[in-house]
Amino acid sequence: MSDILTPDLCVIGAGSAGLTIASSAAGLGASVVLIEKGEMGGDCLNVGCVPSKALIAAAKRAHAVRSAGAFGVRAGETAVDFAAVMAHVRGVVAAIAPTDSEARYTALGVRVVRDAARFVDRRTVEAGALRIRARRTVIATGSRPAIPPVPGLAAVPYLTNETVFGLAALPERLLVLGAGPIGLELGQAFRRLGSEVTIVDAGPPLAREDPEIVAHTLGALKREGVALHARVTVVAAKRVADGVALVIDEGAGPREIAGTHLLIAAGRTPALADLGLEAAGVRHTPAGLTVSRSLRTSNRRVYAAGDAAGGPNFTHVAGHQGGLVVRAALFGLPTAFDATPIPRVTFTDPEIASVGLDEDAARAAHKTIGVWRWPFHENDRARAEGRVAGHLKVITDGRGRVVGASLAGEQAGELIHLWAAAVQKKWALTEIASLTLPYPTLGEISRRAAILHVADRLTNPWVGRIIRFVRKLP
Incomplete structure (x- = not known):
C-alpha cells in the first residue's frame, strides 16, 4: 500500500516557479512536498537560460577578438576550442546547481520526491510509492520544445535546446528552424564560434517585438554572416548525404537548404502529459492550463505557475507567479497576475x-x-x-x-x-x-x-x- 502524505502544499515541478513556491512556503512554516522527475532547477538551469547565456558569453569573446582591430588592437587569427567552450558552459551550470539542489531544499524543510507525479483523483497525487493529499497542489511543470508539423521532420536527426548543449563538436553548417529568441540567440552564438548558420521561419523574426527595434539586430546578424529566410513556406525536412536539408519556398518554387545539423527553435509548449489532469478535474488547452487571474485552475484546490500556466514563458515570470501562488494558496489572499508590466x-x-x-x-x-x-x-x-x-x-x-x-x-x-x-x-x-x-x-x-x-x-x-x-x- 502506498504511503500517504498530507502536507499543506504539494508542488509538482522543481523549476523556477516550483522552487520559489517550495522555498517561500517552507520558510513561512508550511509543510511542503516537492516532486520532480527530472533535474532540479528545471529547464532554465540545465538546458535553457543558464547554459545559453554561458555559450553566448563565449561567443561574444570570440567576436570581440575578431573586432579588436577597430580599436588598434591586432589579435591575430581567432581559434575556438569548442570542447573548452562547452566545458565552460557545464562549469557555469555546475556552479549554480547547488542553489537549486535536492540537498538545499531538504535542508529548508521541503520533502523532495524524485519521481513522476500523476493525479489519481481531484485531491490526490501519486509519485512512485507515495500518495500525497495536500491542502493545495501547484502544477509547475514548465514547458518543452514545440516541434512543428513539418513533413519528414520526424525522420531526420535534430537538436533542441534540450540536446544542443550536449554537442561534442562545433556544427559545420547549422540550420535553425525558428527565428524567435532561442533561434536568433543560438544562431548568432554558433556563427561567432565558427559555424555557418542559416535561420528559417514561416513568420517574421521576433514576431512579438517592434519591427523598427528588431531591424537593428537583424542588420547585425546579416553583417556577421547569418543567413535569414523569414516568411517562407517550410515544405519538408529530409536527410541528405552529409546531414539534413530543409525544403523551403520563398515564392519562386521549392529549393533545398542543407546543413550538417538542424536545431529546432520553434517555441515552447506546456509540459502537461501524463499528469492525470482529467482525474483532477483540471481544464487545459494546447496553450496551457486554464487559470484565473489568481492562477487557480478549474479545481479549487489546484493552482498553476510558470510555463504550465500558459506563460509568458520567462523564468522571471515563473518566479513572480510563484510568489503570487504562495499568497493565494496558503493564505487565501487576493492576487492577480498582470503580464503587462513584465519586461x-x-x-x-x-x-x-x-x-x-x-x-x-x-x-x-x-x-x-x-x-x-x-x-x-x-x-x-x-x-x-x-x-x-x-x-x-x-x-x-x-x-x-x-x-x-x-x-x-x-x-x-x-x-x-x-x-x-x-x-x-x-x-x-x-x-x-x-x-x-x-x-x-x-x-x-x-x-x-x-x-x-x-x-x-x-x-x-x-x-x-x-x-x-x-x-x-x-
Missing part, C-alpha cells in the same frame, strides 16, 4: 528589450499617445565603446505617463530595468527627465528620450505666454 529580453547582440505596450497596442488602448526615440549613436559612452547600433523607443499616454518602452542596443537588458519600474509604477516621463545620471553612461539614453517629452511640452502656447509675462516683471 522581456532577447540576448542577441545587440540585445532587444521591451516592457509594457508597443505602439500599436498603445494606440488601441489610449486616445492620445506620445512616441519618443533616442539613438545610441547620440550617446557618448556608446561612441567610445564602438557600440552605436540601436535606439530607445518610449510610449506615453495622453497624460505623459509611461505605458511602454522597447530598445535594441548594448546592454538593453540592463537599461530596460528603469522602464520596467516606470511602467509598473505609472511614472510620468517628466520624472525620468528630472533625474541626474552619471556621465558618460548608456543610462543617459533614457534621460535624453525623456527630455524630448519635456521639450515638446515647452512648445505649448501657454508656456510662451508665461515667458512673455515674466519678461515684464521688474
